[in-house]
Amino acid sequence: MYLIDTDNAQPNSPEQGAVDDIRHIIGQEMLHLVIAGNLLTAVRGRPQLYGEAYAPKYPSEILYEGVLMTLAPARPYQFENFVEVEQPVHDKIEQDETLIKTRTLAQYESIGEFYESLKDxxxxxxxxxxxxxFDADSAKRQWGENDGWFEGELSSITDLKTAEDKLSLIIEQGEGGPPLTGSKIAGQSHYETFKRLSELxxxxxxxxxNPNTKQFEGREKSYPAMLAFDAAYSYLLWTIETVWTYAGPDESKKQKLRKNIGPLMFSTMKPLAKFLVHQDLQTIKKKRAGPPFNLYIFSTSTSPLGELKAIISDAVAAYPDSAELKGIPAAVNGLFDLGDI
Structure with missing residues (x-):
């Protein structure tokens, strides 16, 4: 949900400060995602990011109060939703069992409360x-301190102390936690940052x-670029997941998997997003496309990388004069094929 706000602020404007704030939070959110996956791997779980049951859907409601999560421009109401997600909860309220069964993390009143429950x-x-x-052999399947794509204090989890430290780190950085008084973590919490941004x-x-890519098929020229973004995003989710789940002996495959992250995030998804936010839609008046963040399911009968390459090729062919898209095929050509796992 935070990613869409990074690329939709007008360039060369006072909004750049807000973009920098959100970009910093994105880096920390990526760290939190990887810490959570490392923890699940450490206790013999199987982290899953890629698939209909696991990928985020928009709009949706999370937490007990049903905070609405949407993909939308960085308006005050959008930041107010983020504030609700991150804010600390002081008073326990009586819970409705029906809501608990129908909302994501509905038994918790904040993200911080969820992580505290994990610690307990x-x-x-x-x-x-x-x-x-703890699985003593799981460290080799976790993201660690040598994986530079994830900002912050990342290490594999092998014991209770490390697990508690990493969960505390998430809370301190602002996942529903209070201001960082006395914390070793510098800067404002996510809660404080979003509260400040909500006033702008x-x-x-x-x-x-909440763009649905399928609704634009055959109706918008930008559809191939939207589909390309979805495919790259889904390939990224699948790659991150596979690092945790691949238990084979081939160390070179593990390293190649990890090297997928940078080209996907910075050389594929980023230029596609920057391109899409400038594409006017024909079917929705006075609106632009934006990166959809929809799940794309790759075929099981062909090479996933080959499929991604073909989708990227179609997007570039639709806009042969686009400077943003020209470098993407080279980045994708260097990726490791997930079909080889």
Whole structure:
């Protein structure tokens, strides 16, 4: 949800400060994602990001209060939604069992409360079982300190102390936590940052909210570029997941998987997003396309990388004069084929 706001602020404007704030939060959110996946891997779980049941859908409601999560321009109401997600909760309220069953993380009133519950659960399990709750061999399948794509204090999780430290880091950086008084983490919490940004009226591109790529097929010239973004985004999710789940002996494959991250994020998705926010839609008046962040499911009968290359090729062919898109095929050509796992 944060990613769409990074690329839709007008360039060369006072909004650049807000873009920098959001970009910093994106880096931390990526770190939090990887820490959570590392923890699940450490306790013999299987992190899943790629697939209909796991990828985010927009709009959707999360937490007990049903905070609405949408893909939309960086307007005050959008930041207010982020504030609701990140804000600390002081008073426990009586919960409705129906809502708990129908909303994501509905038994929790904040993201911070969710992570605190993980810490409590780990402590109880460790008291009963001891260090056996952790898989000693899982470190080689976790993202670690040598993986430079993830900003911050990243390391593999192998014991209770490391797990508690990393979950505390997430809370301190602002996942529903209070201001960082006395914390070793510099800067404002996410809660504070979004609260400040919610008071601004930023100049942003007029993007269509919650774009569904399929609805534009055969109706918009920008459809191939939207589909290309979705395919690259989904390939990224699949890559991150596969690092955790690949247990084969081939160390070279593990390294190649990790090297997919940079080209996908910075040389494929970023230029596609920058291109899309300037494409006027014909089917929705006075709106632009924007990166859709829809899940794309690759065929099981062909090479996933070959399929991604073909989709990228179609997007570039639709806009042969686009400077933003020209370098993408070379970046994709250097990716590791997930079909080889």
């Amino acid at each position: 659960g780990l402590k109880k399990l460790h008291t009963r079982i001891g260090d056996d709750i 009226n930023l100049k942003v591109h007029k993007l269509a909210p």
